Amino acid sequence: MPTPLLLILSAAGFGASTLLLGLNVAYFPPWTLAALRAAIGLPLLIIVAGLTGPQKLPTWHDVVTVVAGGIFVVAIPFVSMAAGMQYIPTGMGGMLYATMPLFTLGLAALFLKDEPATLEQGIRIAIGIIGVVLIAGPGLIADGLGQAGLGTALTLISPLSYAAGNVWFRRRRKMQPFMLSAGMFLVGTVAVWPLALVIDGAVQVEPTGYLIFILLALVIFATVAPNLLNYALVQQAGANKAALAMFLMPGFSVLFGFLFRDERLPLIAFGGLALVIAASAARRPKALRRRAM
Template identity: 40%
Template sequence: MPHRPMTPANWALLVATAASFASSVVLNKMLVGHLPPLTLAAARVLLALPFCLAALWLSGSKLPRDRDDRLTVFKVSLGVIAIPYCALAIGQQTIEGGLSGILYSTMPLFTLLAAHLMLPDEKLGARKLAGIGLGMAGVVAVIGPSLLGGLGGHLIAELITLLGPLAYAIATVLMRRSRHLDPVALTAGLFLSAALVLTPIALLVDRPWTLAFDASILGGLLALAVIGTIFPAALNYLLLQRVGATRASLGMFLMPFFAIAFGALFLDERLGAGAFLGLALIVAGSRLVTHVPRSPGAMRGGTLGPTKG
């Protein structure tokens, strides 16, 4: 079935998807000052898990039963949920939400590098190497002031934050082994695996039963789980179905702009010129490596090129 063209409705869906992903960055930042990072990551997963299991039940799908499939789901859950959620929460103890969004926009670059190293049929050409170089120059521009100042807290937080998109990129390549799995079953399996990993760690390290939870914190956690976790995942799945992975990847380029805007609006954040220069270079580099020239068949309504990552 050919993908639909980029109609106004599909553009609106793309923008909504990017904005919803950006909301997770800002909502997470709002909660960082009230909860320890591991507890925040675990709570986000635990609150999102019932929605995933409900979707699994309603769809009639089953969790993966094959041993190899379960092992792949477990590994992928570390990369797309456990490590990114923890890295984001730890990094945001020091850096702004908008800056977190910029650093997360490096994911397409890391995905390409991971595919090059892990897949024999995904080697880098000159154009993609140039795009990666441009994007990494953007990373240097973003964290440049911290580098000049030595190994300070901001640099460490920025590097920890970068572990999120790096882990996500590696897991995206691993996820190719699970293409035969139903998307709803895969999502439920990922959140269940992440919950089994993060919950005992948070209990041991943070002892969350000693923390004070008021209504505003619980409301924020629920918003993060629904608006910032389940909602963007559902929108992204719908977007992939409608326009294909290549066009859907545009959402990653729009996401940091929304993160910056939301950070300024709700958190009164103001980023420096280096952050905006870095964002421009990262977006340009990512667009260069993910761009797929249209073939005559694609212009007549055929499928798009290979997926992002």
């Protein structure tokens, strides 16, 4: 598949997640929706892992990697995004999720010895924080910890947790990616499902065709498929090219929100998103990098 098409499909899949979360959370409480998302995605990832060839038995080191990854990358983000999307527009959710590379940059500087903090990183993080304030600020100022403010705060937990997972993986020995993903979904299911039963209780929902469709669309087209596409993009074009999907994602979130929910976002949010992307993706000119070496 051509690289540009892989990039667009990957970004579109990630971008559709906020729309589909918003549609699903109208029927399923957040903890239940997160549990269903992980539980339905798990067998799909097991099948994919099996199709990629024989899998090695995990070591205790791998088990620890998977357990922590399942909490940071599946359990916490799935719950917090579902909870946040009850209160904020689709496009806003996509913009807030796009802060993940910025959080990764900051956490890597704090916790990775081989990626020490530099003046350049400090400037980029400061610019990115201003961008986050511009995106989240209007809702927080207008509503405090009311619905919009709460939704913004809950949604920001997701990219922060995902960034923590990225830093965790950077410190661990590499694993076969689909085996890692399947293991994390297993951990997410086991961690979230009991809490969903306690917090949400038994959810009485009539399984209509529409409801089954939007739930499967969330799992297949907005969770499993974009991750597989992004993995293929990394293999084909490299990690830097694949990272562009995260920066394109908010555009698709805004587009889907406009087309399917008639949403409008303030211009200041787009300015904030531009600052976040610039802070996350900026690189010094080659001449300056040579002088620093």
